[in-house]
Amino acid sequence: MVANYLIGLREGLEAALVVSILIAYLVRTGRRDLLPALWTGVGVAVAASLGFGAMLTFGPQGLSFTAQEAIGGSLSIVAVGLVTWMIFWMARTARHLKGDLQHKLDDAVAAGRRAVVVMACLAVGREGLETALFLWASAQATAGTGARGGTAAPLLGAALGLGTAVLVAWALYRGALRLDLQRFFAWTGAFLVLVAAGVLSYGVHDLQEAGILPGLHNLAFDVSAAVPPTSWYGTLLKGVLNFTPATTWLQAIAWTAYVIPTMTFFVRTAFRRPPARPAAPAPSTTSPLPAA
Numbered sequence: 001m002v003a004n005y006l007i008g009l010r011e012g013l014e015a016a017l018v019v020s021i022l023i024a025y026l027v028r029t030g031r032r033d034l035l036p037a038l039w040t041g042v043g044v045a046v047a048a049s050l051g052f053g054a055m056l057t058f059g060p061q062g063l064s065f066t067a068q069e070a071i072g073g074s075l076s077i078v079a080v081g082l083v084t085w086m087i088f089w090m091a092r093t094a095r096h097l098k099g100d101l102q103h104k105l106d107d108a109v110a111a112g113r114r115a116v117v118v119m120a121c122l123a124v125g126r127e128g129l130e131t132a133l134f135l136w137a138s139a140q141a142t143a144g145t146g147a148r149g150g151t152a153a154p155l156l157g158a159a160l161g162l163g164t165a166v167l168v169a170w171a172l173y174r175g176a177l178r179l180d181l182q183r184f185f186a187w188t189g190a191f192l193v194l195v196a197a198g199v200l201s202y203g204v205h206d207l208q209e210a211g212i213l214p215g216l217h218n219l220a221f222d223v224s225a226a227v228p229p230t231s232w233y234g235t236l237l238k239g240v241l242n243f244t245p246a247t248t249w250l251q252a253i254a255w256t257a258y259v260i261p262t263m264t265f266f267v268r269t270a271f272r273r274p275p276a277r278p279a280a281p282a283p284s285t286t287s288p289l290p291a292a
Contacts, residue, residue, distance in 0.1 A: 002240045003195045004138055004154045008161025009168075010188040011131035014090065016169030017181070018101060018123050024173065025102050037113045041120025048121075049128030056136040069210035072140055076203030079137035080196045082130050084262060087189040091270035138195060141202035141242040153239075186270035193266055197259045198242025201251040205244070213250060220252040 019042055026034055056075070060068045093100065101123065108119035139154035171177035208216040224245040227234045237243035244251075 002157065002236075003198075003242070004135060004157035005161040005164075006188060006191060007131070007135055007138060007195065008158040009165050010161075010185070010192065011127060011134070012162040012165030013168055013184075015124050015127040015131070016165050017097070017172070018127065019120075020169050020173040021098050021101050022105055022120060022123070025105055031109060034109065034113065034116050037116040038120045041117040041122075042124050044117070045121045045123075045125035045128050048125055049132045052129055053132035053136060056132065066210050069206045070212060072137075073203045073206030073210060073212070075133065076137040076140065076199050076206065079133045080200045080203065080258070083134045083192060083196050086130055087192055087266060088269060090185050091189055091266065134196075134199075137199045137203070138242070141199050182270075189266060189270055190263065193259065193263050194241055197255045197262075200258050201244070201247070201255045202242055204251050204254045205248065208248060208250065215248050215250045218249050220247050220249045222246040 019038075022038055023035065026032060026038060060071050063071070090097075104119055104123070105116070108115040135154070135158045139158070168177065168179070172179060204213060205216075207213040222245060227237065227243075227245045229235070229238065229245060234245065247255075
């Protein structure tokens with residue numbers, strides 16, 4: 001639930017910030033008449049994201065166990081790839097996001113009302129579809145695999161995170177809250193790398209259960225006795241980092257091969273300091289030389 005809350009908070013805040021930037025720009029430039037078109041595009045994007053999430057949740061239910069595991073494992077790996085790209089994209093473009101969106105909106109306004117609808121739909125829809133896929137994959141990894149471990153906790157956590165994101169974005173828009181967005185996205189991005197690693201591990205496990213990947217019974221470690229899955233700390237580790245006490249060698253290799261390079265490159269990208277501006281020359285304290 002904790003992991004899904006933070007995913008919903010971060011992804012929801014990205015989408016909410018996009019909307020608030022677009023609204024503020026239209027208001028500031030005196031184009032309030034285009035706000036209905038903007039909200040239409042946002043509504044279409046939200047509906048498409050909800051429909052995509054429903055399809056992921058209910059679509060595979062009539063399939064065999066093997067098919068469910070194969071689909072779940074494959075989509076989990078796809079979700080990890082998408083969220084990894086999103087994390088690095090936001091780390092690189094957080095400073096320029098406002099200017100980029102305003103430039104695209106200028107082009108859409110010049111093209112007409114329909115272009116504004118499409119622009120808003122694409123800007124918000126990308127965030128929404130990525131969020132739906134990653135939340136679904138994370139929920140499957142947290143609750144269990146396939147349709148066997150369904151629980152309302154991941155959905156509740158995601159809903160609370162999205163609700164918090166809307167409130168934070170509204171407070172930022174009204175000027176009631178100040179937030180260092182670059183630092184926020186840097187720290188939450190580092191956490192999402194760990195969450196994504198857990199989703200990747202579970203995706204590998206799903207593919208092993210489907211018989212697509214080997215090594216289902218070759219365990220790298222089994223700490224179930226020390227970390228019982230039903231204990232509070234076992235539940236916490238599973239809910240936050242998708243940790244499984246019994247991990248196969250292939251899962252452990254996939255987790256390690258993803259976390260080490262991804263976290264290293266992300267820290268170098270997101271936490272690097274901007275180049276310092278050259279200091280202005282100090283005023284001279286000596287009097288000018290007399291002319292010869």
